[in-house]
Amino acid sequence: MSTPSPWQSTPRKSSVIFLLAVFIIFAGFGFAGDSINMGHQSVLHFAISVFLSGLFPVAYASTGITLRSKFWMACIPIFLVQGGSMALLNTLLPEAPRSVQMDAAEMTRLQGRLLFDGVAVMASIGLGYGGFVYVSISEGRRHIRSQSEKAMLEGEMSAAREVQRLMVPEVVPAIAGYGIESVYLPASEVGGDFFQVIPLKSGRTLVVIGDVSGKGLRAAMIVSMIVGTLRTVSGYTEEPGEILGELNRHVCGRFHDGFATCLAVRLEADGRLTVANAGHLPPYLNGTEVGFAGSLPLGLAEDAVCEQTSLQMAAGDRMVLLTDGIAEAHNEQKELLGFERVEAMLRAGASPKKVAEMALQYGQNDDITVLSVARL
Numbered sequence: 001m002s003t004p005s006p007w008q009s010t011p012r013k014s015s016v017i018f019l020l021a022v023f024i025i026f027a028g029f030g031f032a033g034d035s036i037n038m039g040h041q042s043v044l045h046f047a048i049s050v051f052l053s054g055l056f057p058v059a060y061a062s063t064g065i066t067l068r069s070k071f072w073m074a075c076i077p078i079f080l081v082q083g084g085s086m087a088l089l090n091t092l093l094p095e096a097p098r099s100v101q102m103d104a105a106e107m108t109r110l111q112g113r114l115l116f117d118g119v120a121v122m123a124s125i126g127l128g129y130g131g132f133v134y135v136s137i138s139e140g141r142r143h144i145r146s147q148s149e150k151a152m153l154e155g156e157m158s159a160a161r162e163v164q165r166l167m168v169p170e171v172v173p174a175i176a177g178y179g180i181e182s183v184y185l186p187a188s189e190v191g192g193d194f195f196q197v198i199p200l201k202s203g204r205t206l207v208v209i210g211d212v213s214g215k216g217l218r219a220a221m222i223v224s225m226i227v228g229t230l231r232t233v234s235g236y237t238e239e240p241g242e243i244l245g246e247l248n249r250h251v252c253g254r255f256h257d258g259f260a261t262c263l264a265v266r267l268e269a270d271g272r273l274t275v276a277n278a279g280h281l282p283p284y285l286n287g288t289e290v291g292f293a294g295s296l297p298l299g300l301a302e303d304a305v306c307e308q309t310s311l312q313m314a315a316g317d318r319m320v321l322l323t324d325g326i327a328e329a330h331n332e333q334k335e336l337l338g339f340e341r342v343e344a345m346l347r348a349g350a351s352p353k354k355v356a357e358m359a360l361q362y363g364q365n366d367d368i369t370v371l372s373v374a375r376l
Contacts, residue, residue, distance in 0.1 A: 011142070014135050021131025022061050027054035028124035031117045037095065039113035045093035052089070056082045168223075172197050175205045177269050179376055183356040185368040192219030193323045193367035196230055200238045203269070209321040209371055210262035210280065210298075213255070226251065226260060226298075240264035240276035244298070244306040248278065252302040259297040263321055271313040271375050276306045284320045285311065287347030313375040320346055321373075322355070325366035329359040337362045
């Protein structure tokens with residue numbers, strides 16, 4: 001991925017003043033050249049020479065900043081054009097023949113011309129230097145502001161990571177009769193995927209996985225709201241469909257054109273599972289997708305209803321819950337990992353770690369979350 005040109009990030013006013021300062025400084029070479037030639041250039045020749053003396057250095061500066069290490073690709077043609085322009089100028093507007101002796105009027109003219117050149121050279125140096133100082137100070141202040149804002153953002157991101165660390169458990173609590181494995185890999189510093197393993201008052205366990213649209217800090221803050229609501233709602237109802245319905249009513253109108261998908265599974269000691277889905281990817285039981293009626297994602301319609309379905313797990317069965325960041329992983333040729341490969345890995349008994357590693361090998365471009373629940 002190419003680095004953007006500095007011109008794109010530098011304020012236009014600073015860019016204009018910098019190039020103007022370059023023009024003024026090097027225009028002084030035109031005045032100095034006229035002094036060296038003892039003012040024998042015609043007025044038109046003199047004016048064009050001063051203009052070209054400032055113009056070409058501006059072109060060098062612009063291409064040098066834009067092309068950086070490849071500046072020579074433009075500088076060589078510019079140098080050739082500059083040489084040709086000056087040669088053409090000398091041909092079309094040659095210097096006036098020089099007198100062997102100068103009368104008083106010519107001496108006065110020469111003194112005035114040289115005085116003008118000297119003052120112009122000093123003015124160009126002063127104005128150009130002033131322009132460089134202005135740009136240096138303004139860009140220094142902008143850099144300080146940028147660093148301060150960056151430090152503030154890093155502090156906010158650090159706080160968000162700490163919040164998310166609490167929202168996405170690093171150690172999954174043990175569940176009698178079940179073995180749980182999990183992998184969570186956000187695409188950026190903080191992510192929009194989440195999962196929770198919540199012990200219920202009845203002794204059963206609620207396992208939830210979800211994906212908030214978008215990435216970064218905003219998605220992480222929505223995740224924290226969803227997780228907090230989940231834990232509150234699961235305190236007074238243990239039905240996955242009711243939990244997702246209440247969660248949907250709570251978040252409607254708070255996503256600002258976004259949404260979240262969510263899958264809730266209640267585990268019971270005898271292997272019975274109760275599953276409700278709000279627009280999320282279906283779970284996989286022993287590598288086979290579990291088909292059942294789902295509903296709209298959270299946050300789209302306040303009256304959406306999440307249907308429940310029941311499953312029975314035998315000893316040795318394994319259910320896998322995941323987010324779409326797995327199948328949507330793609331390599332440099334834009335080839336997707338795809339659901340077929342994911343299902344093939346799950347049927348072969350691949351662990352969450354193995355599935356996540358495969359997605360990383362293809363090329364992660366979204367959050368990756370895999371959760372497996374095995375009946376012991």
